[in-house]
Amino acid sequence: MPKVTYVVPDGSVHDVEVPAGQSVMDGSVRNNLPGIVAECGGSCSCATCHVYLDEEFAGLFDEATDEERDLLEFAEGADARSRLSCQLIVRDGCDGVRISVPDTNG
Amino acid sequence: MTHPPAGAGSRVVVIGGGHAAAALVGLLRQEGHTGEVVLVGDELDHPYHRPPLSKKFVDGELEQWLRPPEFYGEQKITVRLGEQAVAIDRAARTVALDSGADLSYDVLVLATGARPRPLPVPGADLGGVGALRTLGDARALRKWIEEGRRLLIVGGGYIGLEVAAVARSRGVEAVVLEREERVLARVASPELSAIMSGCHTDRGTVIRTEAAVVALEGADGQVRRAVLDGGDAVDCDAVLVGVGALPRDELATAAGIETGPPGRGGILVDAGARTSDPAVLAIGDVTCRPIPGVEGPARLESIPSATEQAKQATATILGKPLPAAETPWFWSDQFDLKLKIAGIVAPGTQTVLRGDPASGRFALFHLVDGRPVAVESANASPEFMAGKKWIGAGTRVDPEVLRDADAALRGAAL
Numbered sequence: 138m139p140k141v142t143y144v145v146p147d148g149s150v151h152d153v154e155v156p157a158g159q160s161v162m163d164g165s166v167r168n169n170l171p172g173i174v175a176e177c178g179g180s181c182s183c184a185t186c187h188v189y190l191d192e193e194f195a196g197l198f199d200e201a202t203d204e205e206r207d208l209l210e211f212a213e214g215a216d217a218r219s220r221l222s223c224q225l226i227v228r229d230g231c232d233g234v235r236i237s238v239p240d241t242n243g
Numbered sequence: 244m245t246h247p248p249a250g251a252g253s254r255v256v257v258i259g260g261g262h263a264a265a266a267l268v269g270l271l272r273q274e275g276h277t278g279e280v281v282l283v284g285d286e287l288d289h290p291y292h293r294p295p296l297s298k299k300f301v302d303g304e305l306e307q308w309l310r311p312p313e314f315y316g317e318q319k320i321t322v323r324l325g326e327q328a329v330a331i332d333r334a335a336r337t338v339a340l341d342s343g344a345d346l347s348y349d350v351l352v353l354a355t356g357a358r359p360r361p362l363p364v365p366g367a368d369l370g371g372v373g374a375l376r377t378l379g380d381a382r383a384l385r386k387w388i389e390e391g392r393r394l395l396i397v398g399g400g401y402i403g404l405e406v407a408a409v410a411r412s413r414g415v416e417a418v419v420l421e422r423e424e425r426v427l428a429r430v431a432s433p434e435l436s437a438i439m440s441g442c443h444t445d446r447g448t449v450i451r452t453e454a455a456v457v458a459l460e461g462a463d464g465q466v467r468r469a470v471l472d473g474g475d476a477v478d479c480d481a482v483l484v485g486v487g488a489l490p491r492d493e494l495a496t497a498a499g500i501e502t503g504p505p506g507r508g509g510i511l512v513d514a515g516a517r518t519s520d521p522a523v524l525a526i527g528d529v530t531c532r533p534i535p536g537v538e539g540p541a542r543l544e545s546i547p548s549a550t551e552q553a554k555q556a557t558a559t560i561l562g563k564p565l566p567a568a569e570t571p572w573f574w575s576d577q578f579d580l581k582l583k584i585a586g587i588v589a590p591g592t593q594t595v596l597r598g599d600p601a602s603g604r605f606a607l608f609h610l611v612d613g614r615p616v617a618v619e620s621a622n623a624s625p626e627f628m629a630g631k632k633w634i635g636a637g638t639r640v641d642p643e644v645l646r647d648a649d650a651a652l653r654g655a656a657l
Contacts, residue, residue: 167311169318171273176550178292178307182574182581183547184628204624211628211652 139232146172146240157229161222161236162186172238179223184208189218189237190225197234198225213241246521248562249350252278255560256338256346258328258494259354260284262293262546263527265309266553267352272318274557280320281346283338285327288378289315294546296381297405298576301388301413305381328355331498333520350522350560353495353510357488357528357544362397366459369466372482375402384483388415392480395469397456399426401575403485404439407448408577418449418477420469422486425452429487430573432588434607435619438600439577446578451477488544490529498523503531509542515565516556524559526552535568536587536616536634545573570635572627579603583624585631586617597626598648606630613639613657625652 138154141164145151155164165173165186174185181204190198201209201220209219222236249255255271257264260282268280284290292307315322323340330339337345359374361367371392373383384406387394394410396403399421410417419426425436426443440450451471458470459482468476490509492502501519503509509531516524516532527549531540547569554566572585580603588609598605606626609617614637618630629652633640644655 167314169269169273169310169314174550176546177574178294178309182583183572184624207624208628210625211632213632 142235144237155227161225174242185242186222188222190220194234253349254279255350256348257282257352261356263549264354265290268320270557283323287325300381353525354527355491355529360487362484369461371466374484387481395479395482398485420454421452422455515559524556580621583627584619586634588617595642
């Protein structure tokens with residue numbers, strides 16, 4: 138099972154196994170990690186699951202849809218690495234991915 | 244209300260199994276609470292996502308757990324389902340359940356939610372008449388739609404319109420009766436009401452405003468028609484009642500805990516989710532609380548509000564700083580429109596439309612003294628996100644730039 142590393146707002150690092158087909162958000166919620174609030178439950182409505190994905194891992198996930206880009210444009214602290222973790226679907230090749238979670242998800 | 248926090252080792256009993264309760268128990272563990280945590284839910288299901296019940300109840304998966312059932316055990320959270328709290332003994336700090344159990348607590352959190360407001364007319368107990376709050380309600384409604392029953396929806400609020408949209412998308416007849424002169428009268432601006440009304444009518448929803456039901460009539464125990472106050476009637480095979488919700492605050496009232504002003508009701512809490520009893524907190528739809536942009540304590544039924552209060556309660560229990568006042572927001576999905584609303588819509592604002600409603604992408608900004616106090620958006624996430632930020636920061640905006648959909652949104656902030 139792919140292992141995803143979450144760097145959460147207090148700086149602590151959590152390695153979590155996320156089943157292929159689930160999202161990076163699912164992995165966080167499932168393991169009760171802080172920082173990803175995920176109010177809308179993963180329907181790309183709320184932008185409370187904002188994370189940073191380093192460029193080296195970007196190609197492992199589908200590109201952001203227009204809808205996701207629209208939500209991120211004005212998200213607090215958004216930059217070129219920003220993604221909504223509900224849209225980052227983990228697959229087998231994602232083992233070793235590292236995600237940083239900001240403390241601004243409301 | 245300056246009481247010492249109960250602390251990380253306290254025994255917390257949460258009454259309720261909805262979004263607020265589930266968010267709280269997760270947050271407590273995230274924030275380092277180590278004491279016993281017990282969640283008592285009167286439904287038999289583990290806490291689940293409620294918004295899909297009115298939005299995706301036909302095509303989507305209804306049972307969307309907020310956390311997988313095994314989560315609670317792993318987090319050392321005791322979940323008691325199918326049990327209801329019946330009385331609080333504040334002096335002894337115990338809460339009695341209908342199963343006969345007595346649970347002692349250091350902190351009691353009331354997250355009992357709201358119940359659908361009943362329709363006070365003869366025939367409301369006929370078969371085929373229901374409200375929408377729980378998974379069970381949604382399962383019944385799904386069946387009606389699948390059977391192609393002609394659906395009469397009493398109440399043109401968000402739930403009623405969301406259900407109408409699902410029905411119409413499946414080719415099922417849907418008639419919406421609204422007592423007020425416009426749909427979404429309590430929650431949306433007149434401009435948004437008009438747009439949504441048009442959007443529904445174009446897709447075959449029949450909307451009748453200033454129409455009050457005085458009786459439901461049936462045959463063989465099944466509803467067949469609704470009689471209106473004007474005397475005419477609407478034939479139907481099923482009735483969804485969506486006329487608002489009432490706070491389930493009886494436990495608190497019976498225990499002498501203060502409730503909100505008449506007409507609003509709900510358990511009165513402060514910005515730290517504290518009630519008039521220092522050992523009792525309340526969160527979610529059952530509360531009446533200070534809300535930015537609203538005069539006096541008010542009730543706000545929404546997922547973001549429940550999440551916010553779960554954070555407040557966590558901070559209060561653990562003695563951490565309370566979260567900053569939030570900008571309320573809300574979402575609704577109807578047909579291909581994803582509506583997102585931030586702030587509180589009130590009369591007397593300057594309204595600026597950006598984008599063309601006919602294109603399915605637009606935003607209504609509502610300004611007071613040049614500052615947005617609310618934004619209602621459809622398929623317009625940048626406008627929603629920017630508007631929400633501006634509302635919270637009290638940013639002044641240039642209405643002319645805002646109005647010009649070709650002008651960069653960032654340029655509207657002064």
